Amino acid sequence: MADTPILALEGLSKRYRRDRPPIFENLRLALGRGDYVAVMGESGVGKSTLLNLLSGLDRPDAGHVLLDGVDITRLDDDAATRLRRRAVGFVFQAFHVLPYLSVAGNVALPLDLLGVTGPQRAQRTADMLAAVGLADAAGRLARELSGGEVQRVAIARALVHRPRLVLADEPTGNLDPRNAAQILGLLRDQVKAHAGAGLLITHSRAAAETADRILVLEADGLHPPAGGR
Amino acid sequence: MKRLEAYLSRHAQTLIGSLGRLARQPFATFLTMAVVAAALALPLLLDVVLVNARAATLGWNQAFDLSVYLDKKTGEDRRQALVRDLQARPDVAAVRLITADQALAAFRAASGFGKALDALTDNPLPDTLIVTPSLAASTPEGTAALRAAIAALPNVETAQLDTDWVKRLLAILEVLRRVVQVSAALLGAAVVLVVGNTIRLDVASRRAEIEVMKLVGATDGFARRPFLYGGLWYGLGGGLLALAVVGLATHLLAAPVARLAIAYGSPFRLQGLGLRPAGEALLLAVAASWLGSWLAATHHIRAIDPT
Numbered sequence: 001m002a003d004t005p006i007l008a009l010e011g012l013s014k015r016y017r018r019d020r021p022p023i024f025e026n027l028r029l030a031l032g033r034g035d036y037v038a039v040m041g042e043s044g045v046g047k048s049t050l051l052n053l054l055s056g057l058d059r060p061d062a063g064h065v066l067l068d069g070v071d072i073t074r075l076d077d078d079a080a081t082r083l084r085r086r087a088v089g090f091v092f093q094a095f096h097v098l099p100y101l102s103v104a105g106n107v108a109l110p111l112d113l114l115g116v117t118g119p120q121r122a123q124r125t126a127d128m129l130a131a132v133g134l135a136d137a138a139g140r141l142a143r144e145l146s147g148g149e150v151q152r153v154a155i156a157r158a159l160v161h162r163p164r165l166v167l168a169d170e171p172t173g174n175l176d177p178r179n180a181a182q183i184l185g186l187l188r189d190q191v192k193a194h195a196g197a198g199l200l201i202t203h204s205r206a207a208a209e210t211a212d213r214i215l216v217l218e219a220d221g222l223h224p225p226a227g228g229r
Numbered sequence: 230m231k232r233l234e235a236y237l238s239r240h241a242q243t244l245i246g247s248l249g250r251l252a253r254q255p256f257a258t259f260l261t262m263a264v265v266a267a268a269l270a271l272p273l274l275l276d277v278v279l280v281n282a283r284a285a286t287l288g289w290n291q292a293f294d295l296s297v298y299l300d301k302k303t304g305e306d307r308r309q310a311l312v313r314d315l316q317a318r319p320d321v322a323a324v325r326l327i328t329a330d331q332a333l334a335a336f337r338a339a340s341g342f343g344k345a346l347d348a349l350t351d352n353p354l355p356d357t358l359i360v361t362p363s364l365a366a367s368t369p370e371g372t373a374a375l376r377a378a379i380a381a382l383p384n385v386e387t388a389q390l391d392t393d394w395v396k397r398l399l400a401i402l403e404v405l406r407r408v409v410q411v412s413a414a415l416l417g418a419a420v421v422l423v424v425g426n427t428i429r430l431d432v433a434s435r436r437a438e439i440e441v442m443k444l445v446g447a448t449d450g451f452a453r454r455p456f457l458y459g460g461l462w463y464g465l466g467g468g469l470l471a472l473a474v475v476g477l478a479t480h481l482l483a484a485p486v487a488r489l490a491i492a493y494g495s496p497f498r499l500q501g502l503g504l505r506p507a508g509e510a511l512l513l514a515v516a517a518s519w520l521g522s523w524l525a526a527t528h529h530i531r532a533i534d535p536t
Contacts (some may be wrong), residue, residue, distance in 0.1 A: 048536075052536045057444075057535060057536045058536060077449075078448050078449075078450075081443070081446055081447070081448045082446070082448065084446045085445065085446020085447070086446070088446070090444055090445060092444075096440070096441045096444060097441075098437075098438055098441055109441075109442070109445055110445050110446065112239070113442075113445065113446050113447055113451065114446075115236065115239060117238055117239075157445070
């Protein structure tokens with residue numbers, strides 16, 4: 001019997017208005033353990049909408065999102081939030097790091113939400129900070145860090161609770177090319193080391209090429225890019 | 230067991246963290262607590278006035294005494310039987326017999342009509358029973374029922390009761406009691422609104438944080454928790470401040486009230502709020518603040534969309 005995919009999209013469709021065509025429809029995708037996939041698409045094609053659907057922050061008009069076999073589209077808001085808390089890690093373009101918390105405080109946030117306390121919390125936070133090269137910055141305030149460092153904090157936060165799936169939305173959109181390349185490499189390495197699977201959403205070809213596989217989001221589904229990869 | 234420990238530990242951390250957050254903005258925190266205290270202190274002070282007015286008039290239940298006049302044919306045995314029967318009633322606290330002779334002697338001494346009274350061949354005054362109702366029966370209704378029962382007894386000519394002024398006093402106290410209740414309800418609602426508005430501003434100022442929390446998996450309940458504890462602290466601080474204001478006011482009034490009472494020959498002394506009413510007031514302050522913070526935090530956190 002085949003393993004249950006970590007993430008499975010089954011005929012996923014979304015529209016914002018009934019009198020308009022769907023923004024996309026019939027998306028199908030399966031991510032297994034170790035998969036790291038990039039989804040590309042033009043601006044406005046629905047990349048952020050897809051991310052919201054995958055994480056249970058929005059609901060599709062048709063189809064299902066199965067996270068570890070659990071259909072997140074059938075859960076109520078609180079149950080979807082609890083599943084997201086446990087099984088998903090996020091990395092955002094805008095970082096979404098709390099500036100007045102320490103670096104360690106930001107990284108430990110998912111552990112706090114999961115009720116991980118004491119030495120286990122401290123150890124996992126320290127390990128993750130070491131993994132992203134910020135072991136010496138644990139006590140600094142997040143607002144004192146550079147853009148690249150802040151995104152490292154976000155990556156550590158996304159992985160500290162060892163989620164099944166990491167979703168990254170234009171993680172290098174606010175970084176210079178040198179920092180961007182470092183962050184993309186780090187993200188890939190850490191997802192492979194600490195998470196089940198990763199999905200990178202980007203409009204950048206260079207960013208997408210750090211993934212194992214590239215798919216292009218279009219209105220009628222997810223397709224391999226022209227020229228293939 | 231470990232899950233429970235972790236749950237309680239998270240609550241304790243949030244409780245202390247919310248206090249720390251308030252302590253970092255001492256002036257704003259004090260202002261909110263002062264508004265809560267002002268809203269609570271007014272009904273509490275009115276309640277102190279009411280309690281003291283009741284205490285001051287407690288000794289006036291003799292105003293409810295009935296004067297029971299017996300007919301002239303009542304003999305000594307019957308008078309004593311009447312006294313015993315009345316004393317046995319549960320709605321009677323005491324019965325005092327004033328014989329016709331005692332009444333005449335007292336009248337002679339008090340009126341200065343001694344010589345005129347000597348001219349009388351017969352004592353015109355009746356034997357009188359002064360009946361004091363029990364505390365439970367010392368109400369206009371209770372004494373009216375007692376008067377009717379006594380008036381129906383054999384040998385009783387008249388049973389008199391003059392309670393009009395007492396009725397008026399009790400009515401005034403009842404109005405005051407209602408004023409306390411209404412003002413407590415209105416000002417309690419004011420506490421809910423004041424704390425709710427403060428928490429609304431607090432939620433707005435921490436919107437970015439709540440968005441991040443929601444994105445990484447915080448439920449609305451989790452995001453709401455620090456605001457609920459914030460409301461608890463506002464209520465507790467405001468309640469304690471209100472009790473301090475009432476205590477200070479009582480202390481400042483105690484000496485002048487005592488001098489006034491002494492001038493009227495009364496042993497009355499001003500009473501403070503008392504431990505139980507103070508505890509209840511504190512509980513009410515915390516509950517109203519908690520409710521205000523719950524309403525505001527629930528509504529405004531739900532409206533924050535992390536996408």
